[in-house]
Amino acid sequence: MTTVEQAEKLILAEARDFGTENIPFEQALGRALAEDIKADRDLPPFNRVTMDGIAISYKAIESHITAFKIKATQAAGDEPVDIESLDECIEIMTGAALPNTVDTIIPYEHIEIKNSVATILNAAVKKSQNLHFKGADKQKGQIVATAGQVVSPAIISVAASVGKAELLVRKMLRIVVVSSGDELVDIDVQPLPIQIRKSNSYTIRAVLSQNQQHADLLHIPDDPEITGEKIGYCLQNYDVVLMTGGISMGKFDYIPRALEEMQVKTIFHKVSQRPGKPFWFGKHENGVLVFAFPGNPVATFMCLHRYFLPWLRVTQGLKAKSSVYAVLDEDFTFKPELQYFLQVTLRFSEEGKLFATPVEGNGSGDFANLADTDAFMELPLQRSEFKKSEAFRVWPFNNI
Amino acid sequence: MTTVEQAEKLILAEARDFGTENIPFEQALGRALAEDIKADRDLPPFNRVTMDGIAISYKAIESHITAFKIKATQAAGDEPVDIESLDECIEIMTGAALPNTVDTIIPYEHIEIKNSVATILNAAVKKSQNLHFKGADKQKGQIVATAGQVVSPAIISVAASVGKAELLVRKMLRIVVVSSGDELVDIDVQPLPIQIRKSNSYTIRAVLSQNQQHADLLHIPDDPEITGEKIGYCLQNYDVVLMTGGISMGKFDYIPRALEEMQVKTIFHKVSQRPGKPFWFGKHENGVLVFAFPGNPVATFMCLHRYFLPWLRVTQGLKAKSSVYAVLDEDFTFKPELQYFLQVTLRFSEEGKLFATPVEGNGSGDFANLADTDAFMELPLQRSEFKKSEAFRVWPFNNI
Numbered sequence: 001m002t003t004v005e006q007a008e009k010l011i012l013a014e015a016r017d018f019g020t021e022n023i024p025f026e027q028a029l030g031r032a033l034a035e036d037i038k039a040d041r042d043l044p045p046f047n048r049v050t051m052d053g054i055a056i057s058y059k060a061i062e063s064h065i066t067a068f069k070i071k072a073t074q075a076a077g078d079e080p081v082d083i084e085s086l087d088e089c090i091e092i093m094t095g096a097a098l099p100n101t102v103d104t105i106i107p108y109e110h111i112e113i114k115n116s117v118a119t120i121l122n123a124a125v126k127k128s129q130n131l132h133f134k135g136a137d138k139q140k141g142q143i144v145a146t147a148g149q150v151v152s153p154a155i156i157s158v159a160a161s162v163g164k165a166e167l168l169v170r171k172m173l174r175i176v177v178v179s180s181g182d183e184l185v186d187i188d189v190q191p192l193p194i195q196i197r198k199s200n201s202y203t204i205r206a207v208l209s210q211n212q213q214h215a216d217l218l219h220i221p222d223d224p225e226i227t228g229e230k231i232g233y234c235l236q237n238y239d240v241v242l243m244t245g246g247i248s249m250g251k252f253d254y255i256p257r258a259l260e261e262m263q264v265k266t267i268f269h270k271v272s273q274r275p276g277k278p279f280w281f282g283k284h285e286n287g288v289l290v291f292a293f294p295g296n297p298v299a300t301f302m303c304l305h306r307y308f309l310p311w312l313r314v315t316q317g318l319k320a321k322s323s324v325y326a327v328l329d330e331d332f333t334f335k336p337e338l339q340y341f342l343q344v345t346l347r348f349s350e351e352g353k354l355f356a357t358p359v360e361g362n363g364s365g366d367f368a369n370l371a372d373t374d375a376f377m378e379l380p381l382q383r384s385e386f387k388k389s390e391a392f393r394v395w396p397f398n399n400i
Numbered sequence: 401m402t403t404v405e406q407a408e409k410l411i412l413a414e415a416r417d418f419g420t421e422n423i424p425f426e427q428a429l430g431r432a433l434a435e436d437i438k439a440d441r442d443l444p445p446f447n448r449v450t451m452d453g454i455a456i457s458y459k460a461i462e463s464h465i466t467a468f469k470i471k472a473t474q475a476a477g478d479e480p481v482d483i484e485s486l487d488e489c490i491e492i493m494t495g496a497a498l499p500n501t502v503d504t505i506i507p508y509e510h511i512e513i514k515n516s517v518a519t520i521l522n523a524a525v526k527k528s529q530n531l532h533f534k535g536a537d538k539q540k541g542q543i544v545a546t547a548g549q550v551v552s553p554a555i556i557s558v559a560a561s562v563g564k565a566e567l568l569v570r571k572m573l574r575i576v577v578v579s580s581g582d583e584l585v586d587i588d589v590q591p592l593p594i595q596i597r598k599s600n601s602y603t604i605r606a607v608l609s610q611n612q613q614h615a616d617l618l619h620i621p622d623d624p625e626i627t628g629e630k631i632g633y634c635l636q637n638y639d640v641v642l643m644t645g646g647i648s649m650g651k652f653d654y655i656p657r658a659l660e661e662m663q664v665k666t667i668f669h670k671v672s673q674r675p676g677k678p679f680w681f682g683k684h685e686n687g688v689l690v691f692a693f694p695g696n697p698v699a700t701f702m703c704l705h706r707y708f709l710p711w712l713r714v715t716q717g718l719k720a721k722s723s724v725y726a727v728l729d730e731d732f733t734f735k736p737e738l739q740y741f742l743q744v745t746l747r748f749s750e751e752g753k754l755f756a757t758p759v760e761g762n763g764s765g766d767f768a769n770l771a772d773t774d775a776f777m778e779l780p781l782q783r784s785e786f787k788k789s790e791a792f793r794v795w796p797f798n799n800i
Contacts, residue, residue, distance in 0.1 A: 077622075
């Protein structure tokens with residue numbers, strides 16, 4: 001059987017570039033940046049005053065001058081005004097551009113102003129104090145954000161500062177989420193005792209939406225002809241098909257047959273893991289990828305976070321995310337020869353350690369637990385006893 | 401001067417309930433759930449088959465029967481079909497409702513079917529295997545998600561399963577972000593050498609958008625009359641006013657005067673912290689809160705994460721988030737008697753420890769660094785030497 005590690009490799013090998021697009025910079029939040037952003041001028045663009053007060057020449061301090069005639073007042077955005085002698089100052093505001101003839105800012109707190117004369121109170125003055133020098137943060141042409149970063153609020157800030165009203169980002173994929181089976185009914189329908197409501201498709205769409213991807217939803221009834229038509233439609237109109245359920249050995253699973261007839265090649269079927277053993281992955285000759293997640297909600301959720309999102313990152317050209325590890329805070333036993341994905345809650349100790357507490361569900365169908373847990377802990381395949389205080393990799397699905 | 405801790409308390413004391421609204425469940429992603437969600441029936445709603453294969457009565461195994469006539473085939477969603485004798489079986493599919501006369505599922509992998517007779521291959525059979533029993537996850541009426549949780553994809557899943565097409569969530573706030581100053585120009589304008597482009601407002605709006613809040617943007621020029629009018633408008637039309645810059649002792653800061661004239665009471669002004677010392681917080685008599693963040697981008701960003709988002713959580717009725725702590729991985733010195741918020745990058749060790757590496761900017765104006773860091777580390781006020789391997793609280797602004 002395919003191992004988790006092999007499955008991951010086979011999936012990542014199918015990552016490819018779906019192109020880029022220019023979009024208004026605020027809409028780019030959360031998208032994958034596809035260009036380096038460069039400073040269009042020095043940052044700050046001028047010697048910038050960082051306190052309200054007076055601007056003087058430090059030479060005045062060296063000459064023991066303590067009282068200064070206010071020659072002019074200069075607000076942020078005003079043209080700089082020069083002094084003509086050392087006993088003059090400019091009353092100046094935060095954000096203003098420092099005039100050439102001054103080099104030191106003394107804040108209001110340290111002066112007293114009477115009759116247009118500012119006198120320094122008993123305060124030490126350091127040359128160049130309360131200034132943020134031209135180019136101190138970045139110099140013109142220097143890179144301020146790089147391709148392969150997720151566009152964060154900080155990058156939005158940087159883009160605004162350098163005048164990038166549009167950003168080049170990786171295109172969103174055309175994704176369809178396919179559910180199947182006559183036992184599934186819509187949310188607003190009262191199901192018969194033997195029916196259940198659709199839920200996996202919405203879960204998948206929600207996770208995609210958190211990752212700035214949109215997905216269409218499609219339901220296929222248990223009918224071979226309609227199945228063939230709809231699968232054909234998906235393979236022609238989408239980049240990726242995500243299926244939930246429908247890939248098994250069951251008599252009424254028309255989907256595997258339809259995929260086979262349409263030349264979708266199996267890359268792997270079944271992974272030595274729990275949940276999610278029946279996970280199937282394939283590729284159409286036109287390049288469309290089909291991720292067929294097992295029908296049970298926890299398995300779908302796990303496969304989405306363990307396989308699909310990492311594939312999406314690579315596909316979007318994003319830098320690898322650093323892995324998260326947590327310390328098991330009680331012993332745990334899992335006997336089957338499968339790689340187990342244990343549902344855990346996470347919390348930090350004041351010593352900076354991340355602790356994981358197992359929350360055992362009733363098998364892989366128990367999605368109700370997911371609402372109360374934070375991550376899957378990936379327990380190594382070769383072992384069955386996992387000890388309190390051992391650390392293992394975790395795949396968080398809620399923000400830590 | 402107000403300490404960070406005092407400022408936090410004063411702000412959280414002003415949290416209040418802005419009401420609730422019902423919205424379509426998929427739109428509720430990321431919003432604050434304001435009701436408990438209960439199972440409308442048992443989960444699963446019936447004894448659910450978890451493997452494709454045959455359903456038999458375990459009594460047959462006890463009677464050493466190994467070959468079974470296939471009486472009928474039952475797919476998921478089909479009415480259950482009963483057997484009439486122990487040597488009969490039902491060919492049954494994943495997701496089907498278990499008929500009353502059978503209690504054990506033997507998967508296809510462990511049987512051979514010839515001429516409508518299924519024979520068990522050399523495999524151990526356990527009573528009740530491959531079944532997920534009615535009510536095993538949750539029982540009818542049991543709570544599956546609670547008020548005060550952020551609506552996650554798992555909660556979307558749960559809501560869909562129990563037929564909650566609409567969810568009651570906390571209302572979004574009416575928020576306006578106010579920038580001011582004639583030195584600020586729009587993104588798409590080529591600034592004069594003494595001007596800079598607006599960026600803080602967009603940063604704030606991006607952070608709010610990550611927290612499912614919308615904000616209007618408003619710019620106030622350096623004009624006392626327009627300032628008065630616009631501040632008045634904000635106090636009448638919004639729940640919260642977020643300002644960036646404009647609250648200082650500067651001569652052209654018309655905003656403090658306008659706020660005072662309109663009976664906005666100062667709750668605190670200046671916090672013993674860096675960046676963000678000039679942070680001002682006040683309240684209008686009609687209850688509108690005014691957060692006036694200092695104009696420099698890093699200070700605004702820090703105050704937003706350290707004060708505003710925690711206030712927003714409480715206001716939205718969300719359960720407290722557990723604090724994040726990280727281990728400093730190099731010595732750091734900070735002399736001023738201020739609580740320092742150090743920009744750090746974060747990474748996990750394989751032992752589950754979160755490490756923080758200081759990335760020093762050029763003072764609080766250096767927002768370009770924010771794009772490369774992950775969090776602010778809050779260093780205690782009373783100390784100036786911080787040693788490698790000590791742990792302190794961090795405020796992440798990027799997903800870990």
